[in-house]
Amino acid sequence: MNIAVIGGGSWATAIVKILTENNDYVGWWMRDEENVMHIKKYHNNLKYLSSVELATERIDISNDLNHIVSNADCLIFAIPSAFLKSALSGLEVDIKDKHVFSAIKGIVPDENLIVGEYFNQNLGVPLDQIGVITGPCHAEEVALERLSYLTVASTNADMAKKVAKNLTCDYILTKTSDDIYGTEYAAVLKNIYALAAGIFHGLGYGDNFQAVLVSNGIREMKKFIKSVHPIKRDINGSAYLGDLLVTAYSQFSRNRTFGNMIGKGYTIRSAMLEMNMVAEGYYAARLIREVRKENEVKMPIADAVYKILYENRNPKKVMAKLALKLS
Numbered sequence: 001m002n003i004a005v006i007g008g009g010s011w012a013t014a015i016v017k018i019l020t021e022n023n024d025y026v027g028w029w030m031r032d033e034e035n036v037m038h039i040k041k042y043h044n045n046l047k048y049l050s051s052v053e054l055a056t057e058r059i060d061i062s063n064d065l066n067h068i069v070s071n072a073d074c075l076i077f078a079i080p081s082a083f084l085k086s087a088l089s090g091l092e093v094d095i096k097d098k099h100v101f102s103a104i105k106g107i108v109p110d111e112n113l114i115v116g117e118y119f120n121q122n123l124g125v126p127l128d129q130i131g132v133i134t135g136p137c138h139a140e141e142v143a144l145e146r147l148s149y150l151t152v153a154s155t156n157a158d159m160a161k162k163v164a165k166n167l168t169c170d171y172i173l174t175k176t177s178d179d180i181y182g183t184e185y186a187a188v189l190k191n192i193y194a195l196a197a198g199i200f201h202g203l204g205y206g207d208n209f210q211a212v213l214v215s216n217g218i219r220e221m222k223k224f225i226k227s228v229h230p231i232k233r234d235i236n237g238s239a240y241l242g243d244l245l246v247t248a249y250s251q252f253s254r255n256r257t258f259g260n261m262i263g264k265g266y267t268i269r270s271a272m273l274e275m276n277m278v279a280e281g282y283y284a285a286r287l288i289r290e291v292r293k294e295n296e297v298k299m300p301i302a303d304a305v306y307k308i309l310y311e312n313r314n315p316k317k318v319m320a321k322l323a324l325k326l327s
Contacts, residue, residue, distance in 0.1 A: 003019055051143060074099040079104060102116055105187040131152060135238075157178065181228065191247060222235040227296075282309060
């Protein structure tokens with residue numbers, strides 16, 4: 001099975017690194033032609049995880065999307081959700097016969113769809129050919145080859161096992177799931193809660209309070225996911241609670257970092273410019289609010305983050321009110 005990764009950021013780079021442990025061929029598309037040439041010559045991604053030496057003899061890297069997609073049986077998308085539609089604008093190859101896995105932790109703007117739904121409804125990919133790759137896993141720890149865990153979700157159990165096998169190596173352990181909706185929504189929501197954790201940290205709240213915030217976050221996540229896709233699932237599993245914990249607490253979490261800057265008084269624009277990376281929680285806060293219009297679920301944490309990011313409310317006042325609602 002030929003697998004290709006679509007995206008040029010840190011998570012895409014980490015997935016390519018993992019795949020080259022098990023495969024003699026890995027397709028890799030990124031938009032930046034200059035970076036493509038750099039990787040071919042120097043065997044590392046200059047912009048992301050630059051310390052990682054890539055086995056370029058096993059990688060077919062190109063900025064020609066149609067070339068990479070044509071040669072792949074399975075596509076793994078690792079592009080910020082806000083840029084997915086623009087990245088696909090030049091796609092001329094029909095992907096209805098491809099297996100499509102999302103490693104994207106966001107909702108497609110304007111569509112208010114999780115990535116799997118977008119591929120199904122807009123590009124005609126059958127649901128049993130769609131999957132999700134989720135953590136808890138940070139690209140930076142993959143680069144350091146620290147033991148990490150991935151969950152591969154698909155309603156097609158055989159395909160989930162095949163992709164999981166391709167991602168398993170000395171420093172990556174995998175498990176499979178059939179909960180494509182729950183795992184993908186959890187990956188979206190945990191970024192909102194990590195952003196909240198960062199704001200509170202920037203405002204000076206301590207570890208004791210953070211524990212209360214995260215425990216409320218997982219309950220809020222459980223209610224929302226149950227409302228949109230009510231099946232039996234263990235919300236305390238690594239793909240749900242585990243991914244939330246690492247994103248809310250880790251030094252590598254861009255959403256926590258972004259929130260921390262907002263809590264310290266940065267404007268949204270200045271925080272984005274200084275990070276030079278996409279914090280998916282920013283977009284997710286608005287889009288989850290739109291999705292919720294059809295579901296009567298109380299989500300005080302998500303509401304507080306939305307007010308700060310999109311209504312220009314004072315973070316100190318908003319979070320002080322929220323703190324009184326948590327238990």
